[in-house]
Amino acid sequence: MRASLALHLGLVAVLFALNFVLPAYAHGNIARVMTLAVYAIGYNIAFGYTGLLSLGHAMFFAAGMYGAGLLLRFTDxxxxxxxxxxxxxGAGLALVTGLLALRTAGVSFMIVTLMFSQACALxxxxxxxxxxxxxxxxIAAASRVVAGHDLGDAQVRYLAAWALFSAAFLFSLWLVNRPMGKVLVAIRENEPRARLLGYDTFRLKLGALVISGMVSAASGAGYGLFFGYAGASFAGVQYSIFPLLWVLLGGAGTVIGPFLGTLFMFYLIDLSSGITDAYMLIAGVALIGLTLFAPQGIAGELRRRAWRGLP
Structure with missing residues (x-):
C-alpha cells in the first residue's frame, strides 16, 4: 500500500514540477491532458471498476461544460x-440515467446510455x-476568474488543471481502497454472487454511476473554464468513445491507467498529425498493436507482469 501511494503521489509531484520546466506548447498540452484525464478517471469508475460499459458518457462531460458555461453566459x-x-x-443527470438504464445490462445498457447521450446532444x-x-x-474571460486569478493565463490554467486532476486521481485511489470500491470490483467480476452475499448491487451500481457522472462533469466544466469554449461537438458520439479508448489503452480497473491512456493517445494523434494528413491511420495501427501485445493496457500489463498489487 505504501509503494502504491508513493507511486501515485509521485505522479502528482512530477506533474506539478513540470509546470516550471515545460516549453509553452508542451505546457498547454499537458494541461489539456490532465483535464481530459479527469474524464477518463470518471469513466474508469463506471467501466473499469464496476463493469458498466457506457456509450453515453459524453452527456455527463457536456452537462458539466454547459452547466458551467450557460450559467456564466447568462448570469454573474x-x-x-x-x-x-x-x-x-452531472450527478443529477447520472442519477436519472442510472435509475432507468440500470434496469438493463450488457448490450442493452450500452444502447440505452447511447440513446440518452444522443438525446442530450440533440x-x-x-x-x-x-x-x-x-x-x-x-466563455468570457471576465467570467473565468477565481480569487483574482485568470484561468486563461497559462500558469494559472496549468495549476488549476493540475489541482483538478490531483483531486480526481487521489479520490479514485481512495475510493478503490475503500469497502465500496472492493464491492464494486466484486460486482464487476460476479454480480449474482455479490447479490447472494447480501449486497444491494443496484444501489451500488447507481452510486458508482453518479460518482462517475459527477467526475466526468467536473472534467467538462474544467475544460470549458480553462480553455474558454463550450461546443456541441463535445456531446457527440466520439466523446463517448474517447474515454473508453483512453481507459482501455491505459489499463481498465487501474487508478493510473486513465492518465497513461489519455497521455498516450493525445500525443500519438498529435505526433501523427505532424507527419501526414492520414494521421488516424498511423494512430489506428499503433492502437491495434498495443491492443494485440498489451491487451490489459499499459498499467494493466505492468500489474500482470511486475506489480500485482497495483490498484
Missing amino acids: AGAVAAFGVALAC AILYFAEYTRGDEGFV
Missing part, C-alpha cells in the same frame, strides 16, 4: 459557483438560441 454567478452547478448537473442543437448549437460559444 462566478467560476466557483458555475463549477458547483456543473457537478450538480437538445443542445435544438436549443441553439441559448447554446449556439454547432457553433458553440466562447
